[in-house]
Amino acid sequence: MNSDDLGYIRCAAKWLETGVMTFGSDRPTAFVGPVFPAILALIFAVFGSDDTGVQAVRYIQALLGVLSVFLTYRLVERLTEGRTALVAAFLMAIYPPNILVNGLLLTETVYTVLHLGYLFLLVKLSHEEQLSEKAELFLFGLLGAYTALLTLTRATAALFPAVFMIYLLWRRRYAFQNWLRNGVIVLLVFSVSMSPWWVRNYIAFDRFIPFSSGAGEPLLLGTYIEMEELVDGSAPDWPVGDDEVDAQEKYKQFAIERLKENVPKEPLRYLKWYTWGKFMYMWSNPFMWKPIWWSFRHAVDFIHQLLMTLALAGMGTALWRWWHRREELRARGGLWLDEVPGDRWGAGGRLVGTLLLLSVPLYYTALHNIYFGFARYNIPFLPIIFCFSAYAIIEGVDKMLGARKGDYGRSGLFR
Template identity: 65%
Template sequence: MDKDRSSENGHKMILGAILFLALVLRFGVVYVQGPELLLNSDDRWYVQSAANWLTTGTMTFCSDSPSAFIGPVYPAFLAVIFSAFGSDDQGLQAVRYGQAFLGVLIVLLTYLLARRVTEPRTALLAAFLMSFYPPNILINGLFLTETLFTFFNLAYMLLLVKLSHEDQLSEKGETFLFGLLGAFTALLALTRATSALYPAVFMVYLLWRRKLPLQRWFRNGLVLCMAFCIFMSPWWIRNYVQFDRFIPFSTGAGDPLLLGTYVDMEGIVDGVGPDWPTGNGELDLQEKYKQYAIERLKENVPKEPWRYLKWYTVGKFLLMWGGPFMWPSIWDNLRPWVDYYHQYLMIFAFGGAALALWRWWNRRKDLEGIGGGLQHDQVPRDRWGAGGQFLGPLLLLSIPVYYSILHNLYFGFGRYNIPFMPLVLLFVSYFIVEVYDVLMGVRKGDYAKGILR
């Protein structure tokens, strides 16, 4: 008992040191480099959108006309801070410090998620890696959706794990949590529209994982959908009044769809092709982009089917996951080191995912003893390591798989992998701790040796 209490206190001290490190790095970068952290890209339009919203009451993007090109959550986040500090340099720095604080909370949520599904050493290592991974620090100082979305998404994942692996929920408690999941999905979708369809994946997973009676499953799904619609309805009403049409999430799908038709980004300069059509306003332009994207695919896929097949599978996957997000004009001297570091992280993450899946598959007979067989999405402890156990590896893997498929249909690059780096680093940490246990000769039930205790 004393050893357990001592170990728990030691873990808390280490976690405190990791959070302090995360705080110093993020606040230090904002303090030293704050005014330099501008891309003059999407960030400029987010800032303009929030400032216009405050002064005119109208949400805009890239112009002074009403817009539904992006969801309203991130501009609203900026507008709240601007309302207190202004939208000048002081207000911009306030946003950066606010996002830096969210970055520290993201490290904490990474620990809490990893602790919930694995064990303390893996959780501490994941939080430590998250605290100093350079793109995670850099993004906190930029006016982009990634910081806010990562924070929301980690809280969302904790809710998913609770709903799928908590067996002590009352009927009322379960109903409440599914309503909360619907509201949370709306929040995510209004930050990034790609989130909207993930609940369909989760509900299929839940039916498989928990073998819920169909009536209960349908009831929970209905509660989820109702809460989602209720929280989305102000946006839907605003768009219908403003544009006289139903716009469920955003009007910005045409741009990434068209961009994604250019294999290896050939012919693209500053995110635009020289032959892109022009339009009369946002809605018309995005519709023309969609039509032109379809025309390009109809014309080019028959000519080079294998090249396009590779691009829409491996090519776009590597574009999104193969490198870190490091803006060329910022931290140039770190770029080669961060490239190598990211690539090693991805290799270790694949190793951790493969190890978890291999253990899960090979221990399925043991799981049958506690009922359900493969329906139990967990890796039980085994003789190969003191940590061993992993709860919900398939659930967690479904999230990057879902977003990878969506971005393969449209477009993605290194910036879009940042919200899912906590999951990547969780699997990295799982792999490192398990390999460490094997090398140190640790077995099931033993007290770990060395520094990773």
């Protein structure tokens, strides 16, 4: 343990001891959300905050890791069919960084399980056609509360409902009045669910902090192309603040000054960094904790890059088939069905919610491109990536086994 994990352990232990949530100091914090420290505190209340408590967290996270494999299977089965779901779950189970993060006291394991539940809710709201008005109102309220839960785990989740509501307006062809009503319900329930955090922050810091006080540091980190000039995640010329909130505000101002000074000197280099460069920094390599399994690094790099390549192939195949069969879709209601029509041509011939699934990694990637992100931040979205990897694998297997439209081809392991 040599990173935020130590901060989370001390945060949870001190919270139990003093009733005040801190992080890295004795003062109250809004640098991190309260959900993960609260989970640690509950476990420490039973097992203690020493090595026994830490090991208890790891065992519980290992069980959550298994649960994420099962939820991946159920989600992908709902969107495609059983063979693709089985392969996606298998990839979740054997992908080395997925195993690694279960032993680290960081937000990834908990957030992965929570986000899988969120995806089930998004799919139900966008693709369940037989919802009564009361059920619909309840589910939109649940969406607001669930978004607050995710936001209090990771602040980056806060704005995703805006993306989803735009998708819904296109996908469900809502009357604008109904769509607006549902959006207001999401916003109101989200605000009510977040209000204890807002009140607590106002009392502690005498200012309104909606999500996190920690935006300044990732914004500043993101101004360093390829992490040049940084040593252990910082640089000697960084400003020093009087407290956490003041430091983050100074980091923000320093980041803006750096961009004003450096972008005119190297505009193309910064343009590349804030688009393709950060995208590759986040997705091209796996997350590996250096002291752990480092001897496997080359093998894990190969596995990661193979799975990402397969995912791109699966995304391209699904989008091509969705567009190529637009005439068939138009007869059933139009391209906004966001569904590859079902037949027996590869992967069950069916994939529901292609654009919905793609909107999630695109949203988080765009957000991290503004700030800073690396491979660990993407682990909760691997179920989506592996859904497309599995889709490509099953497509390939069907082709090799001689599947043809209208028939299942030869029998085999995947039939």
